[in-house]
Amino acid sequence: MADKHEFDVEKTQSDKNTNDETLVMNEEVENSRIEAVALVVPITDDPSLNAITFRYWIIASFFSIIGAIIQQYYFYRTTSGSFSIFFVNLASYSIGKFMEKCLPVRSISLGRHCMSLNPGPFNIKEHALIGITVSTAAGSAYAIDILSATDLFLNYRIGTVGSLILIITTQCVGYGMAGLLRKYLVYPAEMVWWSNLVQVVFYNGMHSTGEFKTIKMIRGWSYMKFFWVFCIGMFIYEFIPQLVAPLLVTFDWVCWLNPFNKNVWALFSSVSGGGIFSLSFDWTSIGGASMWLPLSAQLCTYGGMVLNYWIILPIFWLNNILGTKSIGRPLTSHLFYNDGTPFNIKEVLNPDYTVNWDLYNAGKSANMAPMYALGFMTSFIALAGCVSHIICFHGADIVKNWKAAVGSDREDIHTKMMKVYPEVPQLWYATFYVLMAGLAIVACEVYELQLPWWGLIVSLILGFLLTLPICAMVAITGFGPGLNVITELVCGYMLPGKPIANMTFKCYGYMAMYQCQSLLSDLKLGHYMKIPPRSMFIGQFWGTLIGAVFNYLTMVLIIDSQRGILNGTKDDPTGLWTGQRVDTFWGSGLIYGALGPAKMFAFDGKYWFVYIGFLIGFVVPVVLWALSKVFPQYQWSKFNIAIIAGGMGAYPNGYAIGIFPSIVVCLIFQGYIFRYHKGWWKKYVFVLSAALDTGAAFTGLVMFLFFSGGISPKLSINFPHWWGNYADENGTTAPYMSSDRCGSYKGQNWTGGV
Template sequence: MTDTASAKHEDYLGEKRDFDNEKDMKFDDDINLEEEQENSPIEAVRLAVPITDDPTLPVVTFRFWVLSFLFTALGATITQYYFFRSTSGTYSIFFVNLVTYSMGKFMARVLPEKKISVFGYEMSLNPGPFNIKEHALIGIAVSTGSSSAYAIEIVASTDLFLNFRINALGSLLLIITTQSVGYGMAGMLRRYLVYPAEMVWWSNLVQVVFYNTMHNTDEFKNVRLVRGWSRMKFFWIVAAVTFIYQFIPQWIAPLLVYFDWLCWIKPFDMNFWAIFSSIKGGGALALSFDWTTIGGTTMYLPLSAQLCYLGGIMLNYWDYSVDEAKYDAGPPANMAPLYAIGFMVSFVSLSACCSQVFFFHGKEIWANWKRAIGSEHEDIHTKMMKVYPEVPQLWYAIFYVIMAILACLACEFYGTQLPWWGLLLSLFLGWFLTLPIGVMNAVTGYGPGLNVITELVIGYILPGKPIANMTFKCYGYMAMYQCNILMSDLKLGHYMKIPPRSMFTSQLWGTLVGGVFNYVTMLVIINSQRDALSGEKPDPNGLWTGQRVQTYWGSGLIYGALGPARMFAFDGKYWFIYIGFIIGLILPGIFWLLSKKFPNVKWSAINIAIIAQGMGAFPNGYVTGIVMILGTALLFQYYIYKYHKVWWTKYTFILSAALDTGAAFTGLILFLFLGRGISPNVGVDIPSWWANHYVGDNPSYPNAPYRGIDRCGAAGKNWTSGTL
């Protein structure tokens, strides 16, 4: 069966090796239904994921334990370190995959085959060649544990602003339970959000191609690209070129990151500045020549989803028509109009997500609910995974209950102000909304968060309790968020044919290691930089900041101490935000009715939840390079995919991985060695010139008379026109 499946996969890829001319390579249009059922019904999955497997490969090995521990600990430490720094940095999974590949190969060459016993479990130090499943499992463990735990913000907030330090046991309980409770949910929801073929989880396709390229598997080793290069050679060349190029926009000429050309028409007009500046405004029609701004996801995420998101950003430019002078003529406002609108669209996105999934995916979910495992309608990858013992649902259920009980204990005994019933309510809210959000993430690559709705709910129930508000938000939000992250990893394991019980082990291991190192790193930094982080004294070097913790604490004060009942009262200015729930619930239903009336139009592509997410992009951060993002998406997901399918098939995923990898390494080198990330004494400054002047609002700054590096706005507020 394996050889036949491989042959079929090559036909789908269109890579007939007897032909050199691309026009002679084409897909077989006469594939019968029986053959069609032997592969995924999702074309992108057929093109990226092999349908072969070797169940004899060792997975949870000595090399796995060593490398996953090292890189999870390193990732959790670095990410937590970045959390308290004024300059940002990332811990790239591509960096992890490349380094662990080399180290795994090295260990396979030098380690003896001696067997050791740990807690009664016997393993070989060297079970053979470093293999693709072992490598992928290391990456999954690292990605699970190398983030900054959300609960760190609770622990840091109480420590810095209330002089109340939750002890080590309580802190670790908060961190581990918030990171793990979604894990039990993921296991129980995997039948509906992992096993069905329609649940793609798009970013995993790049990872699958990346791992298969690195390990030169049978499906990839004979494929030849431009000039006869192998996929591996192509990957390294593109990554190296990107690595070198990225120094230009990221270090030498940052003007290329914020290329706001329309702003140059009237650089000192307040209206132009508010609409066209990427740094302080909406970034309308902005260009960017920085690959980290564009990103590899533009090359493969569904085009309809990307258009909805970008369309939402453009729709939000209408918000700039608010006349603030007239708005402020009434009673004093507590928040900016655009910020209030940001709340409304977050409610639109959340309710529209539920409505969209109910109307357009409800039938599929119900069918999956009724369908017993073993059905002949299962996806080919689900069928192939049956060779491995499954993790019983009971394991996940017990794990979830244990985490919920520990979470209740943490809340009751460690000063969180949140009673046990409040904790259970937050978990219920996470449960209730995880399924629709998970479907949205799996199908489109986009999904709303629960941070706003959670703090709003508990703000009404327990007003005057900021710590309770932060804790409720953390558990409700993270239950959903971690569940989605872990389900995405479960899907990667599904594609890579990693035994489910090995996945269970790796995800739990990564969570435990990451949580411990998050906490230890936080303690060290707070103990050494308390004054700078709390804002009592400025950091003389400007390297340490508590801004993220202050924002979290401030949100807890607004929704916990002040309370939404006052801020969003129905007789006040901001009552309109609740209309967002109604809009989000109704609009997808209208498009569903239209799909029944006019079935030839793909009404499901108009996704109100994603449009609303786009509309909320500017209030929550920079909007940069929209034109370049849109252009890349249209080029790859429309023109090349439609008219040059063979080229798209061969190049898109490996090209995306190579570009992202090269850019990630540039960012790492810049942060650590050129941008004073390690120490204020380690750095190199490019001489001041027209493309890299310092950004500031002081007329004496090198960028004057402009306000920012994008040549938009007036330094010192010396505006010449505009009314905004």
């Protein structure tokens, strides 16, 4: 419950601005330097609106609990769904308006804290803060992977207190970092955080604020009517690819020209191969982001995908480079022997899950699919390229933005407007970060996670140092690399033979950055929506806390009831439960923590070339920066090697779906409409994107609950067999019609050998 004094401060500040909703900093209307932001983010505010209200606590807590449970539930299901934030926004709006009409107008108090049950109309700030809190809670915490792996495969369950400390600290270390870095990654105008623009349009359209009151869409529709028409239309349409004709999800039309040719399968199948020129008519494989993310960043991403999967993969496969064909599939993350048979690392492990090198050296060595090894190289290119690119092209701006954050002529209009609210002191975030780091050390030392205190500190330092360049790139371009591979690599060298330590190191190093990135994005949304910083502090922490508790409780209930199925000792007759995600995480811990990168990436071995990625990543941005000084008329910074490398490593396990249609959508909306019809783009793109994504998400949720046995196995409904869903009238797979439509009919699929 918020302190009444905080609301008094906000009200006092609002009196200074009178009761006018419009806050104009100069006589001339000032706006953001970023064109897309200026087009869609209003420069209005009403500081008298409270974000933390009684309605906020009830609605945010309810949806946070539901979201945390549902997302953790999905984690162990074969068919995953998603808890759409747009669904939360729509439902919370309806509930908020209902509470506005029904709650009595009186206050409740607890000591010196006081809050009105019904402070007035359900406002846009409390609505946005509900969404931010729920998005913080509604996910499966990364630490759940560690807890699930040790529980399922080692029969070791960390106690409730230790588990909650592990989950909360992995989430909240990033939270402290976000607060410390907000001056550099939130306040400057250049730090756009593109996905928030959709939310801004959605909230303002729903509440009819400012110009949204008067804007009319096609046929005179309001913003929300436009949203609902296209949302319902996409909801109905998505049943076609997701239920009636799954053929449309991976429309590998080239495969049909020669369906039983192995080379055609490897190159053109989007399920197992490169998916060259594959089509998809499923909106979830395209996504609304392709309509509004920066054109240059998208072209870099898709360029990387085309380079890797449409050019390099065919070269590797057709020439059998590094034995690509012997693996059997061009894209897979599993390990194999030289003859293509699967490698089982458990056969060479000691009882304490360290490698028995005598057994390993006496047998055949493990091999990776060459394209998977190349994926490690591209991840190193992406990481080094991100750091180098940010330093070369944005280093000076970051220094200037540091000054702008404390006051200068370059301050963003939205940063100026936020000065009316009391700021969260840096000391709060610093204290929070140190406290969470201390608790993390306790968790590692007390609960047998194999990671010594100094190893944890190394992981936190690694995460902190790389968070600034990575999050800056995400904020500016919408794309950025992760730290999962580099953290595994560092710990593999630092603590060889300790798989649990490797998983824990990765969790703290990678998740601290990822959680920081997520929370920074939410802070920017609060910045655009003019939510008081102290309210944001409370809302984000509350969502993190709820998510941790209910993730853990859901995990315990599911593991206790489905243990045999999840650890692979029992078959699931319903086919609805799976431990595959945990098994993959555990397998990665064994490969990098037990087998170790020193063995897999030895300089005298097959995969030594992966380390060249660091050199390429560092050098290319420096060369481009030098060219920008010699030829300043060209925008060399748009060529981003980190984003290109990210696209190259987008599909390490296959399912290269949606590349071609995404490129088409990107070129239409960003390449043509944004450039030549900005008025139309400003008016329609973000609300259309939100409508299409929400409709597709609703279809997925309904499919999961009522057609795939999400509520009960009895509600597993299959559409009648026909050629559009891979089966003939007898229910057997028909020629050319399987999910992998190149050669899997009549036993002609390949699992190894040339």
